[in-house]
Amino acid sequence: MIDKAMGLPKLPTGIPGFDSITNGGLPEHRTTLMSGTAGSAKTVFGCQYLASGIEQAGQAGVFVTFEEPPADIRRNMLGFGWDIAAWEAAGKWAFVDVSPQLTDETVIGGEYDLGALLARMENAVNRIGAERLVMDSLGAVFTQIAQSKIVRNEMLRITTALKKLGVTSILTAERTEEFGAIARYGIEEFVTDNVVVLRNILEDEKRRRTIEILKFRGTDHQKGEYPFTIHPKGGIIVLPLSALELKQQSTDLRISSGNTVLDDMCGGGFFRDSVILVSGATGTGKTLTVTQFINGGAAQGERCLLFAFEESREQLFRNARGWGLDFRELEESGCLRVICTYPEVAGLEDHLVAMKAEIETFKPNRVAVDSLSALERVGTVKGFREFVIGLTSFIKHHEMAGLFTATTPTLLGGASVTEAHISTITDSILLLRYVEMYGVMRRGMTVLKMRGSMHDKEIREVSIDSSGMHIGAPFRNVSGILAGVPVHASEREIARLNDMFGQ
Template structure:
């Protein structure tokens, strides 16, 4: 960076990466992309060129060491990239170095890159390329027995590419996810920019992430960013959406679908609110979610209803028991139901499916019924990434959203560790619970939080019949929410004081959230 001027960026066009990189890769420089097997290196290099052509009209050269051009063309077709057509149009050119790397005899001494770089330079000038991808340097460096020779070769590559004024991506392998950055330990010191992709196996689950380690003289976002590979969209960085600016906060209130609950939350929830409804098995979470969707139907609004751990048929049968006809609601075009068990896909792929439905259906409301079921599939960090990403999408579009979740036990109503963090991202927190009174199991409900609004602090009785859920009067002493086990963020406590015994005291208890 000279004279205080910011380094120019080349947008990659890869979904989410340019937000992480704050504009893209530093223009006219070489970026080392390093990662283990299956971490998405080749796809990044390929998509960097493809998006350059499709979105920015910038031709590119692909230098192939590991795969033949025909293999790359075939693989790219599955993503909708017609490389053969781009070649015919003079927008894409291969430099096939795969045959050169097939020799069994290793070169001893200095290996002259002159012939290879002459081919690259000729290809760049022939089509006026602005981007170059080299995949993978490991196949080239196997010719060198000495790290200093590898350093020298990299300097040659970077110098020639820099003189061509192209922005380039050079992929290479690493042996460990969190070991040294590159296989030979010198690559990251030669090049100005370093990006790492990871494919970590933890608790029998794979988690792909991408990290910008350095952009010399240029800013970038730090840390690992979750990503997935979508058959249609290629690499998708998550949480992308929460980086985007949101819509202005809404002052409009909408119904939850239950008039008594509307009264408890201060006259309905704000149009852009995210609601977390937590309760044990059978407490009324899915019923509340269906009433929420019915409120959208009655208001002439679209609602996307995604359910985990139930099929579409089961949900329809259950809805019919409360007088709700999902078939009629779907036939009207105002409801779309999506059902999938957590185990059928990764958490990232569930996010893509839901966000794709949001983009396609444009709902005013969203229901995610059974969010906690994803804990079977995700680590706490993955679940939080899912929530942050999806929260970003719904906030950007002002979608009224309801998440339901189930605590792990039937005892004290506390959130699991990931759900505690997720609760801090929501606007309204509602707790359903069971209590034993007069030798019978009864239901109760409490509103723990409504940001920006007064709310009822009483724990109230709940009954469910064929007409739905009914909320009654206060039931003092129904259950305890011990502050020492609730695990709320620092400085916050539950608004339910277990020492208060009368209905008046419960109702008058001040909001301390």
């Protein structure tokens, strides 16, 4: 891939998301330093770089290991589905084993260089016609060769030689701190023009993995940290959230919300490829809105996917039955798939990857998440925001309708963190609110926002019974509902206000 702006070619790695944040891949025929603390997935990244090359581009790769013996790497990577031994037999993968051995006692008896290492690497590259090469990791070379000056000079010589060989390489290196020097031994200044940092940060007692392109000399890339996750079956998946483009198609096609009055309030239903946020306190009818949404889809023969993070399957099915909808039957007919998960079972990145996979497998027309705010507590504020952006754009990209619910922390009025993060991303917002009137709790609903359409501006009363949700007349004589302090106005007051403007 030619980078038009700078004319520097890049090699697409095939690692999901990575080519997007690098604007096309790694700078071709150069060495990229991949730096990270212990456990930041450097070795996995290196192996995946070679595995993707073999699987997706038919490019052979050489793995120079200074740390783990090849037998360990073969075994550790098998879980990701990478059969290194088979690739070695097929001449697609070659190890250069420089891992420490305990057998021979070694002493230093004069001046030396790492010529043998370079000769072995060149030999391996030429033998299998490799286009990719990984050296893992530099720190382990320093433990084997005590004189760091020699290692520095030799690494420079090796990277120069690799450029001549035409291989695109990754060199991994250790850092001691997440936000300190790029790597130990001050190697970054001399070895390479390209630096990528892998982080594994502990924030609010939660682990968060990120990847950042620190520099690509002479070519552009996306700036900042991007979250990534390690999928047990496929390896690293980078989530290039901020790199997403708003290029979703837009349609005028409307779909039913499952409630005819609500459809009217929205000016004729939801847009087919829009994301709707339903916000309300506990018990205001959010899950019912979701149930109606599914019902509306099923009535049209559409496929619906429901991610439930608050209630168990049994609870959901029982509630739906209470409102006259048989989820079990819908599931059996293939129209519906309900996935119930505890938010705590995984990190947000993993949830996102799993949800995307479910969506791609089931290919629904409608996706509902009940509730999105239950996931707030799993990650950091930043992580949650990225998660919501990632999920929203994915749903819109696939031209599906998405309905998310958010629980407000207070019974009256209020806004949740979820809303603060996603209100600008969603196309429509429905507010469900309690309205206290003369000692009785009543429910109100309003369409706060409906992008690209006229909509009802009134706050209407909602009643819920065994047949579902009924949207009634607007609250004419109450103000301050959304602020959480409803004020009742008498008929006389309303008449006076009307007269005031009538004159």
